[in-house]
Amino acid sequence: MATPTISLDRPDPYQPPQSHLQLQSDAPISWVRLPDGRQLWVLTRHEDVRTMLGDKRFSSDRRDPRHPSHTPYMGPDHRPQLIEMDPPDHTELRRSVVGEFTVARLAAWRPRIQEIVDEAIDALLAGPREVDLVEALSLPVPSKVISELLGVPYVDHDFFQENSADFSRADTTQEEKAAAVGNLKTYINGLVDEKAKSPGDDLLSRQLAAGGDPEAVRGLGFLLLIAGHETTANMISLSVATLLDKREHLAALRDNPSITLGAVEELLRYFTIAEIGAGRLALEDVEIAGTLIRAGEGVIGLTNTANRDASVFPAPDEIDFTRMARNHLAFGFGPHQCLGQNLARLELEIVLATLLRRVPSLRLAVPFEEIPFKVQGPNYGVHELKVAW
Ligand code: HEM
Numbered sequence: 001m002a003t004p005t006i007s008l009d010r011p012d013p014y015q016p017p018q019s020h021l022q023l024q025s026d027a028p029i030s031w032v033r034l035p036d037g038r039q040l041w042v043l044t045r046h047e048d049v050r051t052m053l054g055d056k057r058f059s060s061d062r063r064d065p066r067h068p069s070h071t072p073y074m075g076p077d078h079r080p081q082l083i084e085m086d087p088p089d090h091t092e093l094r095r096s097v098v099g100e101f102t103v104a105r106l107a108a109w110r111p112r113i114q115e116i117v118d119e120a121i122d123a124l125l126a127g128p129r130e131v132d133l134v135e136a137l138s139l140p141v142p143s144k145v146i147s148e149l150l151g152v153p154y155v156d157h158d159f160f161q162e163n164s165a166d167f168s169r170a171d172t173t174q175e176e177k178a179a180a181v182g183n184l185k186t187y188i189n190g191l192v193d194e195k196a197k198s199p200g201d202d203l204l205s206r207q208l209a210a211g212g213d214p215e216a217v218r219g220l221g222f223l224l225l226i227a228g229h230e231t232t233a234n235m236i237s238l239s240v241a242t243l244l245d246k247r248e249h250l251a252a253l254r255d256n257p258s259i260t261l262g263a264v265e266e267l268l269r270y271f272t273i274a275e276i277g278a279g280r281l282a283l284e285d286v287e288i289a290g291t292l293i294r295a296g297e298g299v300i301g302l303t304n305t306a307n308r309d310a311s312v313f314p315a316p317d318e319i320d321f322t323r324m325a326r327n328h329l330a331f332g333f334g335p336h337q338c339l340g341q342n343l344a345r346l347e348l349e350i351v352l353a354t355l356l357r358r359v360p361s362l363r364l365a366v367p368f369e370e371i372p373f374k375v376q377g378p379n380y381g382v383h384e385l386k387v388a389w
Pocket residue numbers: 060082083084094146223224227228229231232235273274277278279329330331332333335336337338339340341343344
């Protein structure tokens with residue numbers, strides 16, 4: 001049989017890419033060809049993806065060109081970030097920072113995040129009655145929150161937004177990505193040097209004060225800026241677009257704001273935006289559900305189809321805010337499970353609750369089908385979301 005090819009095309013914006021769904025139904029563990037010609041294993045079922053992501057014999061170190069997430073534009077002197085490390089280095093660095101992102105620790109940030117969201121909505125209400133929500137709310141809120149958490153002055157915010165957009169957009173060349181990465185790294189390096197001289201009350205200063213190697217702190221700062229920005233923005237935009245399109249869900253949320261957390265969790269499951277995020281390289285021969293994956297072969301766990309696995313999530317294509325499916329894989333699984341997930345949940349909860357309360361007449365300014373969706377990865381989302389009120 002010919003090796004199947006997978007693409008990210010999706011005829012229905014509410015469904016994962018067609019080729020991913022096809023594999024899940026026809027051949028849930030498959031050796032496939034990516035559009036760029038590389039061949040690797042693709043896992044599509046919830047149990048198999050979880051098993052793979054929880055097994056340390058599958059490596060996150062992307063320096064090997066056989067790794068599915070190998071990123072040549074990072075440059076030869078690139079030092080692996082947390083997300084690209086294997087144990088024991090990963091375990092040690094993660095342990096040093098995980099305390100910053102616990103639910104209890106983030107609770108102290110709730111009033112400040114609420115203020116940031118209110119300020120963005122004040123500005124939105126003061127302007128014309130039709131805006132691009134991505135620009136007005138979805139990008140600035142996570143960007144400002146992560147800037148403050150790290151101790152980055154907000155005056156540099158436009159610089160971050162532009163460079164992280166260039167880094168994550170599918171239509172930028174390898175050279176443009178390299179330039180954006182270089183700009184962000186240079187900025188963070190300078191910032192960490194400044195914090196070493198005059199520490200503040202922020203994450204980077206605390207990492208340095210706890211004896212963190214400045215090089216590792218620079219890497220962590222860079223990763224947190226990148227990882228927490230566009231992902232959360234995409235989830236905000238997709239969630240709002242869905243609520244404005246499927247008005248019955250909007251009504252349910254308005255009638256009963258106490259289900260907001262359940263709504264956030266369900267929308268995370270439903271869209272699973274990091275669609276090709278969970279790439280690994282097998283370090284040893286490993287068997288998954290009877291299939292032998294050999295050392296040196298790449299594997300992608302498709303969390304988007306895993307989160308539509310009917311054996312785990314009954315009626316998986318239905319949006320159900322009362323499902324409370326915390327076992328979804330939208331934040332990955334295992335040692336690399338998203339460090340910022342509690343922050344992302346908090347931001348999404350505050351944004352949705354505040355927007356619905358303060359802008360009750362909010363509506364889509366274009367038909368849902370005409371929204372420009374980000375279909376070519378690495379994260380699903382929308383380029384622009386025109387809304388009016
Ligand atoms: C809705 C928003 C978000 C989504 C869907 C998301 C998704 C993910 C996923 C799937 C992974 C695992 C990648 C892998 O297994 O290789 C991950 C890791 C990570 N995320 Fe997020 N993320 C989000 C928001 C954030 C935020 C707000 C931050 C930080 C402030 C953040 C920081 C990180 C970091 C540092 C890692 C690497 C953890 C490690 O390697 O130990 N993320 N994220």
